[in-house]
Amino acid sequence: MTPNKGAPESCKKMVVVGVGNMLTSSDPHTILVTHSLGSCIGVVAYDPVAHVGGMLHAMLPSSAANHDRAVARPFVFVDTGLPALFNAIYGLGGNKDRLLVTITGGAQFLTRSPIFNIGPRNVASVTDLLLSNGIIAHLVECGGQYSRTLRLDLASGGLILDAPGCQPRHL
């Protein structure tokens, strides 16, 4: 059921992108994986021609109130993490016009108090920032009341999404 190009998944190297972190790669043997995407947001960008891509797991929509923190850990915030993701991919030879961008995560509680509404705010922050840079997400799989695990196969750009209690599925 896995239409992987290149080596089978078992021969590949799983590299974990932690909460508030970002990784890029051009190694076709690498699979980037991030766990526990709850209200956090996962952004993947992949160039299917250059076969380079990256994954961001950001936690908060804006670094405005946490300037020092954003300098030390830019990937915690969407507004500093997202530009860093794209720049790192360009650095590996990725081309803006070819990038396929996927957004996942942004789960929300059943109540929408401002403090506990980070999920939807994260989604809005990513979409706005992409739009203001002329980028339209290829795929958006956000919201809901569950956490997600996301995997990116660097060889093919294939994405697999996992939610607790559900079968893994290809995006």
Add this chain to the structure above:
Amino acid sequence: MTSKELISRVRNLKAPSPSVTKLITAVTDPEADNEKILEIIRRDAALCAKLLSLCNRATVGVSSVASIDRAVMYLGHRAVHRLALSIGFGAALAPAVPGYAMNQTELWRHSLHTAFISQLVLEKSNFPDQDASVSYTAGLVHDIGKLVIGQFIDPSQQQTILELLNRDQCELLEAERRIIGVDHAEVGALLLEKWGLPKIIIEAVANHHNPAISPSPQLSTIVHTADLIAHQTGSCPGIASFAVRANEEAVNALGIHESEFEALIISALDAHQLVEEMAAAA
């Protein structure tokens, strides 16, 4: 099934050792002093050994920590209590919980994370009468009921819970009640009662999703808020983990300004490292 029936049929749950129960009773007792608490830890050789090995990981490069008194010198009383309590519940909370689709140590990490965040919430709150170690303990055991219910949910019931949620926006607790007859907060409290934990911890656990009706509303609110923050900072294991409600009124009573909440969330992210160290050692 009633909670009592459920508890009587539960298998393989590792109750904390008597010294850990004593320890919790001591930290929740405002009269108990640090020396008395340390004496409880000193008398449990297994607990001491684990605690010292954890301390030595935490203080790499400083010196080797050979005794509990040294550990207190390096880390302080509160940190030593925290370590002892965490070790005490590790065996119970670390196994996988297939009923909720949680892998090994997933519930354990969430529990440790919520415990740390409970202390952070307390520090920022205007609840000066609450105690840090009590908040930590309540956070640590808040979801212990999922261990019980998790043993009775088969894959088809798990799918029913997910359907209830997707179709009716049903809360996780409500779904648990419809399918099993009780929810994880209620059954967790009953288990802790059976294990002889202090009343205030039991009340906090029973009401961690509904702090407004708790006989210990402040402690319940601390755990309630810490749990929600844990979910927002990458500790949200198991099915339908966001299918819960935030009680805004209760959270507002903490007196934490919206801008301070963001700082709290960032500190909660930093707590992951401590959680990983503890989870690796337990």
